[in-house]
Amino acid sequence: MAKINRLTKAVNIFQKFPESIRTFALSKAMGNVVKYAGTSGLRYEKLTPTECIIVIPNRKKVRNHIGSVHAAAMGLLAETATGFMTGLTVPDDRIIVIKSMHLEYLKQASGDMKAVATYSDEQVEYIKNNEKGDINVPVVITDGKGIETVKATMIWAWAPKRK
Structure with missing residues (x-):
């Protein structure tokens, strides 16, 4: 059985809470x-090593001049979902960093x-079995x-954490 990391252990504690809270x-x-992320009001709906679902409510703090969620807030949303999922996967003796972030805005959001x-599962195994690397996170x-x-x-x- 694979060893789970500290972040996964912390997130798993919340699975014991009643679904309503x-x-x-x-x-x-x-x-x-x-x-x-806290200031932006992100709502963490699901955090597992194979799927993360995060919502950013369209509220005044994150709106742009046309009333939709600001482009930078959408970048935060993508970075947070992919970063948490990667953080839940990488063993504790390694550190993660964002290497590249590309966003293409297709149409106005509402x-x-x-x-x-x-x-x-193959991507999770690749991360766990390679001490150093990078991956495109869908x-x-x-x-x-x-x-x-x-x-x-x-x-x-x-990459491995510095000692």
Whole structure:
């Protein structure tokens, strides 16, 4: 059985919470750890090593001049979903960093924005079995109508922590 890392252990604690408060509690805790994400009001709906679902509500703090979620906030959403999923996968003796972030805005978004990042079992094994490397993390970003409004390519890298 593969050893799970500290972040996964911490997130797993929230799985014991009643479903009615789980998302709120997880979002509050993660927002305290990653302050910018907390200020932006990200809602962590699912965090596992193979799927992360994060929503950014369309509220005044994150809106642009036309009333939709700001482009930079959509970048935060994509980075957070892919980063948390990678963080849940990489062993504790390694550190992760974003290597590349490319966002293409396809059309005007409306409502809340959702990012769904996923890894296949093969990708998880690749990360766990390679001390150093990088990977393109799949993420789909949709608006409140379920339309993909942003195409994102996020590349995360990992390497051994310095002693």
